[in-house]
Amino acid sequence: MNTDNFIPFECPVCLTLMRDARDVFSFFSSNCCLDCKREYLIPNGMEKADVEKIKKSDKKALRKKRNIMPSYILR
Numbered sequence: 828m829n830t831d832n833f834i835p836f837e838c839p840v841c842l843t844l845m846r847d848a849r850d851v852f853s854f855f856s857s858n859c860c861l862d863c864k865r866e867y868l869i870p871n872g873m874e875k876a877d878v879e880k881i882k883k884s885d886k887k888a889l890r891k892k893r894n895i896m897p898s899y900i901l902r
């Protein structure tokens with residue numbers, strides 16, 4: 828399977844649906860949505876999200892944050 832241009836419907840880190848092109852671009856460059864990039868990758872000095880390496884508790888915290896923002900749709 829060619830995964831080079833694969834865009835999931837949701838961010839693999841916070842499991843929130845990608846909202847717009849900015850999230851898609853962020854996924855291309857960093858493997859996660861723009862908010863995860865801003866809130867997790869950049870503060871941790873990471874360039875790309877490695878879902879396997881991100882702690883469960885961190886992912887949970889990011890997801891929780893999305894949950895309280897009304898603009899997000901969670902599954």
Ligand SMILES: [Zn+2]
Nearest residue numbers: 838841860863
């Ligand atoms: Zn995310």
